[in-house]
Amino acid sequence: MAGAYRRRPFPLPKGKAALASDLASRTEEPQAPRVFRPTTKSPLGPVKIASAASAVAPLLALLAILAILIHQALPAIKFNGVGFFIHNVWHPGNFYLQPQTTNGVLHPAQAEYGAWAIIAGTVLSSLIALVIALPASLGAALVVSKLLGPRVRNALGVFLELLAGIPSVVFGLWGTLTIGPLLSRDVYPIFAKHMPDVIILRWFRGSTGAGEGLLTSGIILAAMIIPIIASTSRDLFAQVPKLTEEGAEALGMTRMEVTTKVTLPWVSAGIIGATVLGLARALGETMAVAMVSGSVLGTLPTNIYATFNTIAATIVTTLDSALIDGTGLAVRTLAEAALALMVVTLLANVGARLLVRKVSTTALPVGRGV
Amino acid sequence: MTDESVSQAAKPEEEYMQDLAPRPVESASTNSTDPARTVIEVSDLTVGFGKTTIISGVNLTLTRGSIVALIGPTGSGKTTFLRSLNRMNDKVRGYFAGGSIRIDDQEVLSDHIDLLELRRRVGMLFQRPNPFPMSIRDNVLAGVKAHGLARKSEHDRIVRENLERVGLWNAVSGRLHDSPFRLSGGQQQLLCLARSLAVQPEVLLLDEPTSALDPISVESVEKLLADLVPEITFIVVTHSLAQAKRISDHTMFFYDGRLKESGPTARIFEDPQQPETQYYVSGRMG
Numbered sequence: 001m002a003g004a005y006r007r008r009p010f011p012l013p014k015g016k017a018a019l020a021s022d023l024a025s026r027t028e029e030p031q032a033p034r035v036f037r038p039t040t041k042s043p044l045g046p047v048k049i050a051s052a053a054s055a056v057a058p059l060l061a062l063l064a065i066l067a068i069l070i071h072q073a074l075p076a077i078k079f080n081g082v083g084f085f086i087h088n089v090w091h092p093g094n095f096y097l098q099p100q101t102t103n104g105v106l107h108p109a110q111a112e113y114g115a116w117a118i119i120a121g122t123v124l125s126s127l128i129a130l131v132i133a134l135p136a137s138l139g140a141a142l143v144v145s146k147l148l149g150p151r152v153r154n155a156l157g158v159f160l161e162l163l164a165g166i167p168s169v170v171f172g173l174w175g176t177l178t179i180g181p182l183l184s185r186d187v188y189p190i191f192a193k194h195m196p197d198v199i200i201l202r203w204f205r206g207s208t209g210a211g212e213g214l215l216t217s218g219i220i221l222a223a224m225i226i227p228i229i230a231s232t233s234r235d236l237f238a239q240v241p242k243l244t245e246e247g248a249e250a251l252g253m254t255r256m257e258v259t260t261k262v263t264l265p266w267v268s269a270g271i272i273g274a275t276v277l278g279l280a281r282a283l284g285e286t287m288a289v290a291m292v293s294g295s296v297l298g299t300l301p302t303n304i305y306a307t308f309n310t311i312a313a314t315i316v317t318t319l320d321s322a323l324i325d326g327t328g329l330a331v332r333t334l335a336e337a338a339l340a341l342m343v344v345t346l347l348a349n350v351g352a353r354l355l356v357r358k359v360s361t362t363a364l365p366v367g368r369g370v
Numbered sequence: 371m372t373d374e375s376v377s378q379a380a381k382p383e384e385e386y387m388q389d390l391a392p393r394p395v396e397s398a399s400t401n402s403t404d405p406a407r408t409v410i411e412v413s414d415l416t417v418g419f420g421k422t423t424i425i426s427g428v429n430l431t432l433t434r435g436s437i438v439a440l441i442g443p444t445g446s447g448k449t450t451f452l453r454s455l456n457r458m459n460d461k462v463r464g465y466f467a468g469g470s471i472r473i474d475d476q477e478v479l480s481d482h483i484d485l486l487e488l489r490r491r492v493g494m495l496f497q498r499p500n501p502f503p504m505s506i507r508d509n510v511l512a513g514v515k516a517h518g519l520a521r522k523s524e525h526d527r528i529v530r531e532n533l534e535r536v537g538l539w540n541a542v543s544g545r546l547h548d549s550p551f552r553l554s555g556g557q558q559q560l561l562c563l564a565r566s567l568a569v570q571p572e573v574l575l576l577d578e579p580t581s582a583l584d585p586i587s588v589e590s591v592e593k594l595l596a597d598l599v600p601e602i603t604f605i606v607v608t609h610s611l612a613q614a615k616r617i618s619d620h621t622m623f624f625y626d627g628r629l630k631e632s633g634p635t636a637r638i639f640e641d642p643q644q645p646e647t648q649y650y651v652s653g654r655m656g
Contacts (some may be wrong), residue, residue: 056619149463247500247562250458251513251569253488265503 069339076332079105080113084195084336087114090298092322092330099327107329108242115337117300121308122344125289126282133226134275140226140231143260157234164227172291175220180211180292184345188305190216206303212294215304220288225278232274236267269356276352283345286312311341409434409573409603411456411472417447420464424450425627428469432620434572437595437604439614439635443625443650448607451624452575454478455605456492457485473573490517493571498582499558500564501550503580506542509550509561513569524559532564536594556587563594567602576606592617611651615639623647 040049075082079102093111100109144156188208195204240263248258262269294307295317301308309317315334322330392571410432417425422648425447440448450459457478473492490513497623501509510529520528529546533539537588538560540555550561559579566574576595580588595604595617608614614621615635622632623646631638631647642648 241500243496243498244500244502246458247494247496248502248512250456250489250494250496251516251565252486253513253516255488257516261504261516262502268503 001174018234019067024209027307046323066342069335069342072335073332075105076329076336078103079107079111079329080238080333080336083347084089084115085119086116088298088300090117092325095243095325106327107328108325108327111329113333114265114298115311115340118309118311118314118337119300119344120300121293122283122310122312122341123142124313125214125217125221125235125293125308125310126279128215128304129221129225129282130275130279132222133229136279137229137274138233138264138271139181139228140230141237142263144230146259146263150322153330157231160227160231164231166224168224169291171198171220171224172288175216175292176212179219180216182211183216184211184213184305184319187231192305203304206305208305209294209307212292213305213307214293214301217289217292217308217310220292221282221285224285225281225286228281229274229278231270232277233267236270236274237263268359270355272359276349279348280345283348284312284341285310286316289313290316311337334335387478395556407433407435409474410605413472413534414469415451415454415471416468417450417459418464418466419459419462422496423627426626428617429589430622430632432603432605434603435600436542437489437599437606437617439597439618439621440605440607440624441609441614441621441650442630447627448579448624452577452605452607455573455575456489457483458463458494460485486517488625490569491571492573492575494575494577495559495563495568495579496577499555499562501553501558501577504550504630505563506550506553507546508563510568517569519569528568532565533561535567535598536560536564546648554587556583559583559587559591560594563591567598571602573605576604578607580608581609588613596603611614611639611653621648624649625650 014231081103089112091110091112093108095108097109099106101107137181140160144153144160148156159329191204192206192208195201244266245258245262249255253261289310290313293309293313295313296307297309297314297318299308315337315355318330319334325331395480408431410430411608412428412430414430415425428451434517440452442448448617453459455466455471455473459467469479473488476483478488484565500510502513507525507529510532511525514525514528526631530539534543538557541557542548542561550558553561559582563579580591583591595606598604606614606618618633618635621635621638623630623638623642623644625646631642631644638647639651
């Protein structure tokens, strides 16, 4: 077999010899051998300019939004001070009295703003949504990508993406009219009655309200972000090499072990990314939350069913009345609240990046970290 | 370990029952007829997916502690056969199997078999290295932990032992907690071998285990198999005739879903009885 190969004339040795003699003749020359370096710079053309512009555009947009927001919020930042992030009083002041000046900012008499409750409400409702949505999405994604046949899988995939496209006002309406009252009448009382009076679970006790509140908002938000996390996770699970999962199976692992030890860790960085995508949506969600939060300002929720408010919902529901404030402080304060929301979202993103870095150092394929 | 499994296999009553059962006529026995030395016995095996039959009428007996090479052209059913032995085909759509596969006198093609335990006893190494997304150490321990084979205090010893067995200890002892994906392809495959060895299998199925490796890694894997062989039985699917010649004691030639010929490797390569075998081993096919 091998002999048959050897008998054939092969042109390579000839070429090699030629190359060797060529090299030999070159080394005899006193000059340095010619070094070829390919040109990496392409000339500046319309394509390059256009792509550079579109690459820079998002960054410029972000910077512009931030700059304008800070500029808008500046008087409010001066007036409200650090107290804005600590206390809960939300009082636009008395517009009938003579406006006063504090810290060089003109404001209505008795005006006082504290956003701690709405910052906490924003974070809490989103966390509740995440706690519900993450396992549900991962479960759905696993079932869709690993257990179902291709036909059902595609149909369900389309359904998931359709769900992601439902306008938030529809979710909000569904929450206030149907799911909120239903839950507060038939489901919440069961929790409220049977939850033990211990740390965290204590939060599930007490008055269940009329259906508008923290838990209902969390559930509605979960329904809104499940399609986002689930469809991203489904694509991620599809990327896990079959050979690796089979290896785990061939080692005698149960399906559960294969999933938790191999499939999920393989895509953990991506799952974190998908989760942050969902979290960002939940943090910034305005309409649906404004409709099911109960829109109470200035108080912290006392249990998980209590009415509350988020930053985004506060901005949209109080903007109209804020415009009445002749000194402009109310609107400036809303700008400051918006700035706080951006910071919260940004912090969530940074936190996720740190988490991804931590996850991907130990055991993930090279280059999988974000 | 070997002694234990031998005694397990030799249950006199079942032996007797076996003798009564009608023997397949064209039984492709490797050589030994001693039942205590038989680790796998396949009779009249037919495997297919949906309406397609992939392999049919396979009869063979494998001797404990040998290296068996499965050769044959692409699509001849070698891999399908191999994956039937540890039931890895179960999840494939429309999979069916007829006949019988007995490993240590236990019927594999049965709903009563403990699938997880079967896969512990009959391990598998794949075409390409497939380390898990966890540290090198956890990779070695993955199966051990899943089967609850050892206490936590023994883990260090198990990791070291199995990495030493595959000759990887010196290379990775300083970075046991690092990602396995930074190792070279050959090292990754050795790690996968260590992972398989850690659960103390009796049989290892190797599906073209060196097809993605460089020649030096191939050599180290082959050498390892030779070292491990009295303890573990290896069944190797290979497309490299040279490899089959080098490492195996017995060679089985699959052709068109049938076991065309089987026997001692030297005999198969030097004096093949079937025209297809002759054609294939002379390198004129596949």
